[in-house]
Amino acid sequence: MKMQPKDLLQLSEQFGSPLYVYDAEKIKSQYNRLTKAFSKVEKLRINYAMKALSNVAILQLLEGMGSGLDTVSIQEVQLGLHAGYSPERIFYTPNGVSLEEIEEVNALGVQINIDNLSILEQFGAKHPNVPVCIRINPHVMAGGNANISVGHIDSKFGISVHQLPHLVRIVENTKMNIVGIHMHTGSDILDIEVFLYAAEILFDAARHFKDLEFLDFGSGFKVPYKKDDIETDIEELGKKLSKRFNEFCTEYGKNLTLIFEPGKFLVSEAGYFLAKVNVVKQTTSTVFAGIDSGFNHLIRPMFYGSSHHIENISNPKGKERFYSVVGYICETDTFANNRRISEINEGDILSFRNAGAYCFSMASNYNSRYKPAEVLWMNGQGHLIRAHETFEDLIKGQIGLPQIADAQ
Incomplete structure (x- = not known):
């Protein structure tokens, strides 16, 4: 049942103001829209980026739909566990945190995603058998406000794709267990072709690692904020990226999991x-x-x-x-x-x-x-x-x- 202005007015009378209200049906429809767009991919995983909205009830709603979690702090990991997510359904993608926090999170059994060479080398030397994902910065921006873009050359996020030889050397020296490659091009994706170009960079990086289990394409899908506003065409992206991803899996010789980590896309309009x-x-x-x-x-x-x-x-x-x-x-x-x-x-x-x-x-x-x-x-x-x-x-x-x- 779609929310009406009279429903919102009644809620303001019942609970007072100011007040945040979230429409569960809209969250569900956005989740289903995304999974349907990528239905041609055999192994698809959606990890909700909980930094967008971390209320436990919202986490539980999405958990019930089969979502995993994308977290950026040990506190978010703990909230996810509290909400009922199993550790293997939680990804941890921090930025600028200490090795100690990463080791604390690792002890909880969640998937670690490392985005800088220094911590990667330190962690790999101490924990060579732990499954690790690597966050790549492809230096591609597919749109978005300058304050929230993360793909540019001066971004603090990710390991530069130009540092790939150094990255590979660290992995070879430490004999780390690399199971995934991750990228993020920024928020508010306007140009699908630019996103697909960034995906090719991710595919190229993935060829350097022989035992991958998944590729994580981040998110940043744009939602409309006003009438006739531009938004990411999820259906077109699903059609084009699914085809290319399946081709890459055939080339790689293994059926990898395709991962997205939407936050705003799932909850903003709700x-x-x-x-x-x-x-x-x-x-x-x-x-x-x-x-x-x-x-x-x-x-x-x-x-x-x-x-x-x-x-x-x-x-x-x-x-x-x-x-x-x-x-x-x-x-x-x-x-x-x-x-x-x-x-x-x-x-x-x-x-x-x-x-x-x-x-x-x-x-x-x-x-x-x-x-x-x-x-x-x-x-x-x-x-x-x-x-x-x-x-x-x-x-x-x-x-x-x-x-x-x-x-x-």
């Missing part, structure tokens, strides 16, 4: 962020709609310059006017400038689309504000999956000065 209008403020040149939230709850517009469609669900059919939607943070805190929205009155509820990815997961307590609740819309009902923070949450773990003085 998410809505609801906020109440505190004040409508007319200045000499602008009408501001000030809401009971800020970039402490949805940082993407300020951080990435991203655009989130905003709808006044309290007055969806009202006459459209131009508003600048701003937050209550004591700093420049703008969600939208000069945006056409149905007429706004104080007390109205605004709904921000595409709030499933990198919204709650990047939220903070800046200005000592509480983080909002999270609700999962499933089977026509809203289910609370994270409670709204309280003052007790805010001070938890803090040690006041009188207690320090008493201890002395």
